[in-house]
Amino acid sequence: MKKRWTVAVAAMMAVSAFAIPVGAQEESEFLTMIPNHDNAVGTFAEGPNGEAAVPAVDVELTEEQYKKASEMDLTLAMLWAGAGEWYNGMTDGAKSECEKMGIEIVTTADAEFDPAQQATQIETALSLNPDIMLTLPVDPVSGTTAYQPAVDAGVKIVFADNSVNDYVGGEQYVAVCTGDQYGMGRTCADLIAESIGGAGKIGIIYYDSDYTVTNNRDNQFVRSILEDYPDIEIASMMGFAEETATGEVASAMLTQNPDLDAIYVSWDVAAEPVVAEIRSAGYDTKLVTIDLGGNNDLEMATDGIVYGKSADMPYQIGATMVKLAVLDLLGEETPTYVVSDCIRMTKDNIEESWMAAMNTKPSDDVLEALGK
Numbered sequence: 001m002k003k004r005w006t007v008a009v010a011a012m013m014a015v016s017a018f019a020i021p022v023g024a025q026e027e028s029e030f031l032t033m034i035p036n037h038d039n040a041v042g043t044f045a046e047g048p049n050g051e052a053a054v055p056a057v058d059v060e061l062t063e064e065q066y067k068k069a070s071e072m073d074l075t076l077a078m079l080w081a082g083a084g085e086w087y088n089g090m091t092d093g094a095k096s097e098c099e100k101m102g103i104e105i106v107t108t109a110d111a112e113f114d115p116a117q118q119a120t121q122i123e124t125a126l127s128l129n130p131d132i133m134l135t136l137p138v139d140p141v142s143g144t145t146a147y148q149p150a151v152d153a154g155v156k157i158v159f160a161d162n163s164v165n166d167y168v169g170g171e172q173y174v175a176v177c178t179g180d181q182y183g184m185g186r187t188c189a190d191l192i193a194e195s196i197g198g199a200g201k202i203g204i205i206y207y208d209s210d211y212t213v214t215n216n217r218d219n220q221f222v223r224s225i226l227e228d229y230p231d232i233e234i235a236s237m238m239g240f241a242e243e244t245a246t247g248e249v250a251s252a253m254l255t256q257n258p259d260l261d262a263i264y265v266s267w268d269v270a271a272e273p274v275v276a277e278i279r280s281a282g283y284d285t286k287l288v289t290i291d292l293g294g295n296n297d298l299e300m301a302t303d304g305i306v307y308g309k310s311a312d313m314p315y316q317i318g319a320t321m322v323k324l325a326v327l328d329l330l331g332e333e334t335p336t337y338v339v340s341d342c343i344r345m346t347k348d349n350i351e352e353s354w355m356a357a358m359n360t361k362p363s364d365d366v367l368e369a370l371g372k
Helices: 007-017 063-070 085-101 115-126 148-152 181-195 212-228 243-256 268-281 294-301 314-329 347-358 364-369
Strands: 075-080 104-110 132-135 156-160 175-178 200-207 232-240 262-265 286-290 306-311 337-339 343-345
Touching (some): 063 085, 075 115, 085 347, 104 115, 115 132, 115 148, 181 212, 181 262, 200 212, 200 268, 268 286, 268 294, 268 306, 294 347, 294 364, 343 347
Parallel strands (some): 075 104, 132 156, 175 337, 262 286, 286 306
16 A cells, blocks of 8 residues: 655654554553454454445356346446555456456556545546446545545446445445455464464554554454464554555664564555565564565565465455446345455465465466475
8 A cells, every 4th residue: 555645754653653562551452553443353344334244256147147248338447546466466357357248448547545646537537437436445534525426427336445434335336345354364363473483572563544454454463363372472563654664664663672573564565665674684573464465475485584474365356346336237236245265375375375366376486486
Protein backbone atom coordinates (compact mmCIF):
# COMPACT_ATOMS: atom_id res chain seq x y z
CA MET A 1 0.00 0.00 0.00
CA LYS A 2 1.24 3.43 -0.80
CA LYS A 3 0.20 6.94 0.08
CA ARG A 4 1.59 10.11 -1.40
CA TRP A 5 3.23 11.44 1.71
CA THR A 6 6.93 12.05 1.95
CA VAL A 7 8.93 9.21 3.37
CA ALA A 8 10.60 11.44 5.93
CA VAL A 9 7.35 12.78 7.36
CA ALA A 10 5.69 9.36 7.36
CA ALA A 11 8.69 7.76 9.01
CA MET A 12 8.71 10.43 11.71
CA MET A 13 5.01 9.87 12.33
CA ALA A 14 5.40 6.12 12.40
CA VAL A 15 8.26 6.19 14.90
CA SER A 16 7.21 9.01 17.20
CA ALA A 17 3.41 8.88 17.19
CA PHE A 18 2.86 5.16 16.79
CA ALA A 19 5.86 3.51 18.41
CA ILE A 20 4.65 1.93 21.64
CA PRO A 21 6.78 -0.65 23.43
CA VAL A 22 4.43 -3.19 24.95
CA GLY A 23 6.58 -5.76 26.71
CA ALA A 24 5.36 -4.72 30.17
CA GLN A 25 1.73 -3.99 29.31
CA GLU A 26 -1.34 -5.98 30.22
CA GLU A 27 -2.86 -8.22 27.56
CA SER A 28 -5.84 -5.88 27.20
CA GLU A 29 -3.50 -3.15 26.00
CA PHE A 30 -1.99 -5.39 23.35
CA LEU A 31 -5.45 -5.78 21.90
CA THR A 32 -6.39 -2.10 21.77
CA MET A 33 -3.48 -0.63 19.84
CA ILE A 34 -4.54 -1.59 16.32
CA PRO A 35 -7.65 0.05 14.80
CA ASN A 36 -10.89 -1.99 14.78
CA HIS A 37 -9.57 -4.14 17.61
CA ASP A 38 -13.11 -4.78 18.86
CA ASN A 39 -14.21 -6.67 15.75
CA ALA A 40 -15.87 -10.00 16.47
CA VAL A 41 -13.66 -13.09 16.49
CA GLY A 42 -14.82 -16.13 14.55
CA THR A 43 -13.85 -18.58 11.86
CA PHE A 44 -14.02 -15.78 9.27
CA ALA A 45 -14.11 -12.04 9.74
CA GLU A 46 -17.58 -10.64 9.13
CA GLY A 47 -18.39 -8.32 6.26
CA PRO A 48 -18.41 -4.52 6.64
CA ASN A 49 -22.06 -4.60 7.69
CA GLY A 50 -21.87 -7.78 9.75
CA GLU A 51 -22.56 -10.15 6.85
CA ALA A 52 -21.62 -13.80 7.18
CA ALA A 53 -18.83 -14.90 4.85
CA VAL A 54 -19.54 -17.16 1.87
CA PRO A 55 -16.59 -19.17 0.46
CA ALA A 56 -15.46 -18.04 -2.99
CA VAL A 57 -15.62 -21.62 -4.28
CA ASP A 58 -19.40 -21.49 -3.83
CA VAL A 59 -19.79 -18.66 -6.37
CA GLU A 60 -20.23 -20.27 -9.78
CA LEU A 61 -22.07 -19.71 -13.05
CA THR A 62 -23.88 -22.41 -14.97
CA GLU A 63 -23.17 -23.02 -18.67
CA GLU A 64 -26.47 -21.30 -19.48
CA GLN A 65 -25.50 -18.25 -17.42
CA TYR A 66 -22.13 -18.03 -19.15
CA LYS A 67 -23.97 -18.15 -22.48
CA LYS A 68 -26.42 -15.41 -21.50
CA ALA A 69 -23.61 -13.19 -20.24
CA SER A 70 -21.66 -13.63 -23.47
CA GLU A 71 -24.65 -12.24 -25.37
CA MET A 72 -24.84 -9.04 -23.29
CA ASP A 73 -21.79 -7.20 -24.72
CA LEU A 74 -20.62 -6.22 -21.25
CA THR A 75 -17.78 -3.84 -20.45
CA LEU A 76 -15.70 -3.68 -17.28
CA ALA A 77 -13.30 -1.30 -15.51
CA MET A 78 -10.66 -2.34 -12.96
CA LEU A 79 -9.61 0.40 -10.55
CA TRP A 80 -7.09 -0.82 -7.98
CA ALA A 81 -5.73 1.04 -4.99
CA GLY A 82 -2.14 0.07 -5.70
CA ALA A 83 0.14 -2.16 -7.74
CA GLY A 84 2.19 -5.31 -7.22
CA GLU A 85 2.00 -9.07 -7.50
CA TRP A 86 -1.23 -9.29 -5.51
CA TYR A 87 -3.01 -6.84 -7.80
CA ASN A 88 -1.59 -8.62 -10.84
CA GLY A 89 -3.13 -11.84 -9.57
CA MET A 90 -6.56 -10.25 -9.24
CA THR A 91 -6.27 -8.70 -12.70
CA ASP A 92 -5.31 -12.03 -14.26
CA GLY A 93 -8.16 -13.83 -12.53
CA ALA A 94 -10.65 -11.20 -13.69
CA LYS A 95 -9.31 -11.36 -17.25
CA SER A 96 -9.77 -15.12 -17.33
CA GLU A 97 -13.47 -14.77 -16.56
CA CYS A 98 -13.91 -11.85 -18.93
CA GLU A 99 -12.49 -13.93 -21.77
CA LYS A 100 -15.04 -16.67 -21.11
CA MET A 101 -17.90 -14.20 -21.53
CA GLY A 102 -16.51 -11.77 -24.08
CA ILE A 103 -16.46 -8.93 -21.55
CA GLU A 104 -14.41 -5.98 -22.76
CA ILE A 105 -12.02 -4.44 -20.22
CA VAL A 106 -12.16 -0.71 -20.99
CA THR A 107 -9.59 0.48 -18.43
CA THR A 108 -7.27 -0.71 -15.68
CA ALA A 109 -5.81 1.83 -13.25
CA ASP A 110 -3.60 2.03 -10.16
CA ALA A 111 -4.37 4.90 -7.74
CA GLU A 112 -1.00 4.65 -5.95
CA PHE A 113 -3.01 4.80 -2.71
CA ASP A 114 -3.97 8.39 -3.39
CA PRO A 115 -7.71 9.01 -2.74
CA ALA A 116 -7.79 12.06 -5.03
CA GLN A 117 -6.17 10.12 -7.84
CA GLN A 118 -8.66 7.30 -7.41
CA ALA A 119 -11.58 9.74 -7.55
CA THR A 120 -10.24 11.06 -10.86
CA GLN A 121 -9.83 7.52 -12.17
CA ILE A 122 -13.43 6.74 -11.28
CA GLU A 123 -14.58 9.79 -13.27
CA THR A 124 -12.42 8.75 -16.23
CA ALA A 125 -13.72 5.19 -16.11
CA LEU A 126 -17.34 6.37 -16.04
CA SER A 127 -16.76 8.32 -19.25
CA LEU A 128 -16.22 4.88 -20.87
CA ASN A 129 -19.64 3.66 -19.66
CA PRO A 130 -18.62 0.37 -18.01
CA ASP A 131 -21.32 -2.06 -16.91
CA ILE A 132 -19.07 -3.45 -14.16
CA MET A 133 -16.47 -1.87 -11.91
CA LEU A 134 -14.02 -4.02 -9.96
CA THR A 135 -12.19 -1.88 -7.46
CA LEU A 136 -10.32 -1.67 -4.19
CA PRO A 137 -11.06 1.65 -2.49
CA VAL A 138 -8.13 3.62 -1.13
CA ASP A 139 -10.08 5.43 1.56
CA PRO A 140 -13.44 4.29 2.99
CA VAL A 141 -14.32 7.84 4.03
CA SER A 142 -13.72 9.86 0.85
CA GLY A 143 -14.71 6.80 -1.18
CA THR A 144 -18.33 7.29 -0.18
CA THR A 145 -18.43 10.42 -2.33
CA ALA A 146 -15.99 9.22 -4.99
CA TYR A 147 -18.01 6.13 -5.92
CA GLN A 148 -21.44 7.80 -5.78
CA PRO A 149 -21.44 8.77 -9.49
CA ALA A 150 -20.87 5.10 -10.36
CA VAL A 151 -23.74 4.11 -8.07
CA ASP A 152 -25.98 6.74 -9.67
CA ALA A 153 -25.04 5.46 -13.14
CA GLY A 154 -26.12 1.94 -12.22
CA VAL A 155 -22.66 0.44 -12.55
CA LYS A 156 -22.33 -2.93 -10.83
CA ILE A 157 -19.56 -2.32 -8.29
CA VAL A 158 -17.69 -5.21 -6.70
CA PHE A 159 -15.16 -4.24 -4.06
CA ALA A 160 -11.97 -6.13 -3.28
CA ASP A 161 -11.11 -6.38 0.41
CA ASN A 162 -12.99 -3.35 1.71
CA SER A 163 -16.09 -1.28 1.03
CA VAL A 164 -16.68 2.40 1.77
CA ASN A 165 -18.55 4.05 4.59
CA ASP A 166 -22.36 4.03 4.56
CA TYR A 167 -22.62 1.64 1.59
CA VAL A 168 -24.59 -1.58 1.91
CA GLY A 169 -24.04 -4.74 -0.09
CA GLY A 170 -26.92 -5.42 -2.46
CA GLU A 171 -27.73 -1.70 -2.58
CA GLN A 172 -24.86 0.59 -3.58
CA TYR A 173 -22.56 -2.32 -4.47
CA VAL A 174 -22.89 -5.99 -5.33
CA ALA A 175 -20.40 -7.55 -2.92
CA VAL A 176 -17.04 -7.41 -1.21
CA CYS A 177 -14.65 -10.22 -2.13
CA THR A 178 -11.60 -10.71 0.07
CA GLY A 179 -9.28 -13.22 1.67
CA ASP A 180 -9.58 -15.08 4.96
CA GLN A 181 -8.14 -12.28 7.07
CA TYR A 182 -8.41 -14.06 10.41
CA GLY A 183 -6.90 -17.16 8.87
CA MET A 184 -3.93 -15.20 7.55
CA GLY A 185 -3.34 -13.61 10.95
CA ARG A 186 -3.47 -16.99 12.69
CA THR A 187 -1.18 -18.54 10.09
CA CYS A 188 1.42 -15.80 10.52
CA ALA A 189 1.35 -16.32 14.29
CA ASP A 190 2.02 -20.02 13.77
CA LEU A 191 4.82 -19.27 11.31
CA ILE A 192 6.59 -16.76 13.51
CA ALA A 193 6.39 -19.17 16.44
CA GLU A 194 7.84 -21.91 14.27
CA SER A 195 10.66 -19.64 13.11
CA ILE A 196 11.87 -19.07 16.68
CA GLY A 197 11.14 -22.47 18.18
CA GLY A 198 8.03 -21.37 20.05
CA ALA A 199 9.80 -18.99 22.43
CA GLY A 200 11.47 -15.59 22.24
CA LYS A 201 10.87 -11.89 21.61
CA ILE A 202 9.03 -10.51 18.60
CA GLY A 203 8.13 -7.12 17.18
CA ILE A 204 4.99 -6.17 15.27
CA ILE A 205 4.98 -3.52 12.53
CA TYR A 206 1.34 -2.89 11.69
CA TYR A 207 -0.63 -0.56 9.43
CA ASP A 208 -1.98 2.16 11.72
CA SER A 209 -5.05 3.17 9.77
CA ASP A 210 -8.76 2.43 9.87
CA TYR A 211 -8.52 -0.24 7.17
CA THR A 212 -10.64 -3.27 7.98
CA VAL A 213 -8.66 -5.88 6.06
CA THR A 214 -5.25 -5.21 7.59
CA ASN A 215 -6.83 -4.43 10.96
CA ASN A 216 -8.53 -7.84 11.05
CA ARG A 217 -5.44 -9.87 10.24
CA ASP A 218 -3.07 -7.77 12.39
CA ASN A 219 -5.42 -8.02 15.38
CA GLN A 220 -5.85 -11.74 14.85
CA PHE A 221 -2.07 -12.15 14.76
CA VAL A 222 -1.83 -10.46 18.17
CA ARG A 223 -4.70 -12.53 19.60
CA SER A 224 -3.15 -15.77 18.39
CA ILE A 225 0.25 -14.96 19.89
CA LEU A 226 -1.31 -14.08 23.25
CA GLU A 227 -3.65 -17.07 23.33
CA ASP A 228 -1.49 -19.80 21.82
CA TYR A 229 2.15 -18.94 22.54
CA PRO A 230 2.76 -18.02 26.19
CA ASP A 231 6.54 -18.27 25.75
CA ILE A 232 6.59 -15.55 23.08
CA GLU A 233 6.90 -11.97 24.30
CA ILE A 234 5.64 -9.11 22.17
CA ALA A 235 8.48 -6.71 22.93
CA SER A 236 7.40 -3.85 20.66
CA MET A 237 4.52 -2.76 18.43
CA MET A 238 4.95 0.13 16.01
CA GLY A 239 2.53 1.44 13.42
CA PHE A 240 3.24 2.90 10.00
CA ALA A 241 1.32 5.11 7.61
CA GLU A 242 3.53 4.78 4.53
CA GLU A 243 4.81 1.43 3.31
CA THR A 244 8.12 2.85 2.11
CA ALA A 245 8.82 4.17 5.63
CA THR A 246 8.83 0.79 7.36
CA GLY A 247 12.63 0.56 7.18
CA GLU A 248 12.88 3.58 9.48
CA VAL A 249 10.26 2.04 11.76
CA ALA A 250 12.26 -1.20 11.88
CA SER A 251 15.46 0.73 12.62
CA ALA A 252 13.82 2.39 15.62
CA MET A 253 12.33 -0.89 16.81
CA LEU A 254 15.60 -2.80 16.55
CA THR A 255 17.61 0.00 18.15
CA GLN A 256 15.31 -0.17 21.16
CA ASN A 257 15.11 -3.98 21.06
CA PRO A 258 18.31 -5.39 19.51
CA ASP A 259 17.49 -8.89 20.79
CA LEU A 260 14.30 -9.37 18.74
CA ASP A 261 14.08 -12.88 17.35
CA ALA A 262 11.47 -12.11 14.69
CA ILE A 263 9.24 -9.37 13.28
CA TYR A 264 5.75 -9.50 11.78
CA VAL A 265 4.89 -6.92 9.08
CA SER A 266 1.37 -6.30 7.79
CA TRP A 267 2.05 -7.10 4.13
CA ASP A 268 4.75 -8.07 1.66
CA VAL A 269 5.69 -4.76 -0.01
CA ALA A 270 5.80 -3.01 3.35
CA ALA A 271 8.10 -5.80 4.59
CA GLU A 272 10.78 -5.19 1.93
CA PRO A 273 12.35 -2.12 3.66
CA VAL A 274 12.28 -4.05 6.93
CA VAL A 275 14.21 -6.92 5.36
CA ALA A 276 16.74 -4.42 4.00
CA GLU A 277 17.15 -2.79 7.42
CA ILE A 278 17.64 -6.13 9.20
CA ARG A 279 20.30 -7.10 6.68
CA SER A 280 22.17 -3.79 6.61
CA ALA A 281 22.26 -3.58 10.41
CA GLY A 282 23.39 -7.17 10.76
CA TYR A 283 20.61 -8.39 13.04
CA ASP A 284 19.82 -12.08 13.38
CA THR A 285 16.08 -11.56 13.08
CA LYS A 286 13.52 -13.54 11.10
CA LEU A 287 10.48 -12.01 9.39
CA VAL A 288 6.95 -13.18 8.62
CA THR A 289 4.47 -11.30 6.47
CA ILE A 290 1.39 -11.57 4.23
CA ASP A 291 1.01 -11.79 0.42
CA LEU A 292 3.21 -13.30 -2.25
CA GLY A 293 5.93 -11.16 -3.79
CA GLY A 294 9.02 -11.84 -5.86
CA ASN A 295 11.70 -10.15 -3.75
CA ASN A 296 10.70 -11.57 -0.39
CA ASP A 297 9.93 -14.96 -1.89
CA LEU A 298 13.47 -15.05 -3.28
CA GLU A 299 14.68 -14.16 0.22
CA MET A 300 12.72 -17.13 1.55
CA ALA A 301 13.95 -19.46 -1.19
CA THR A 302 17.57 -18.69 -0.28
CA ASP A 303 17.05 -19.30 3.47
CA GLY A 304 17.33 -15.59 4.16
CA ILE A 305 15.55 -13.30 6.58
CA VAL A 306 11.98 -14.11 5.46
CA TYR A 307 10.87 -17.36 7.09
CA GLY A 308 7.29 -17.67 5.87
CA LYS A 309 4.10 -16.00 4.71
CA SER A 310 0.38 -16.37 4.66
CA ALA A 311 -1.61 -15.26 1.65
CA ASP A 312 -5.04 -15.24 0.15
CA MET A 313 -5.78 -16.20 -3.45
CA PRO A 314 -5.90 -13.05 -5.61
CA TYR A 315 -6.47 -14.96 -8.85
CA GLN A 316 -9.55 -16.57 -7.31
CA ILE A 317 -10.67 -13.21 -5.88
CA GLY A 318 -10.45 -11.46 -9.27
CA ALA A 319 -12.33 -14.24 -11.05
CA THR A 320 -14.99 -14.35 -8.34
CA MET A 321 -15.54 -10.59 -8.51
CA VAL A 322 -16.45 -10.89 -12.19
CA LYS A 323 -18.79 -13.80 -11.47
CA LEU A 324 -20.56 -11.84 -8.73
CA ALA A 325 -21.16 -8.84 -10.99
CA VAL A 326 -22.43 -11.00 -13.84
CA LEU A 327 -24.77 -12.99 -11.59
CA ASP A 328 -26.21 -9.72 -10.33
CA LEU A 329 -26.69 -8.45 -13.89
CA LEU A 330 -28.52 -11.69 -14.67
CA GLY A 331 -30.91 -10.99 -11.82
CA GLU A 332 -29.57 -13.72 -9.56
CA GLU A 333 -29.33 -13.37 -5.80
CA THR A 334 -25.69 -13.01 -4.78
CA PRO A 335 -23.85 -13.08 -1.45
CA THR A 336 -22.55 -9.70 -0.36
CA TYR A 337 -19.39 -10.89 1.44
CA VAL A 338 -17.22 -13.56 -0.15
CA VAL A 339 -13.95 -14.99 1.19
CA SER A 340 -11.15 -16.86 -0.59
CA ASP A 341 -8.95 -19.53 0.91
CA CYS A 342 -5.81 -18.92 2.98
CA ILE A 343 -2.35 -20.22 2.05
CA ARG A 344 0.55 -21.07 4.36
CA MET A 345 3.89 -20.69 2.58
CA THR A 346 7.46 -21.55 3.53
CA LYS A 347 10.46 -22.44 1.40
CA ASP A 348 9.07 -25.97 1.07
CA ASN A 349 5.97 -25.00 -0.92
CA ILE A 350 6.71 -21.71 -2.72
CA GLU A 351 5.98 -23.03 -6.20
CA GLU A 352 2.77 -24.76 -5.14
CA SER A 353 1.61 -21.64 -3.31
CA TRP A 354 2.12 -19.47 -6.37
CA MET A 355 0.14 -21.86 -8.54
CA ALA A 356 -2.72 -21.91 -6.02
CA ALA A 357 -2.76 -18.15 -5.40
CA MET A 358 -1.73 -16.70 -8.75
CA ASN A 359 -2.30 -19.51 -11.25
CA THR A 360 1.31 -19.07 -12.35
CA LYS A 361 4.78 -20.07 -11.23
CA PRO A 362 7.08 -17.74 -9.24
CA SER A 363 9.88 -15.88 -11.01
CA ASP A 364 12.79 -17.68 -12.66
CA ASP A 365 15.10 -16.34 -9.93
CA VAL A 366 12.98 -17.98 -7.25
CA LEU A 367 12.74 -21.25 -9.18
CA GLU A 368 16.50 -21.26 -9.73
CA ALA A 369 17.11 -20.68 -6.02
CA LEU A 370 14.86 -23.64 -5.32
CA GLY A 371 16.87 -25.78 -7.74
CA LYS A 372 14.01 -26.09 -10.25
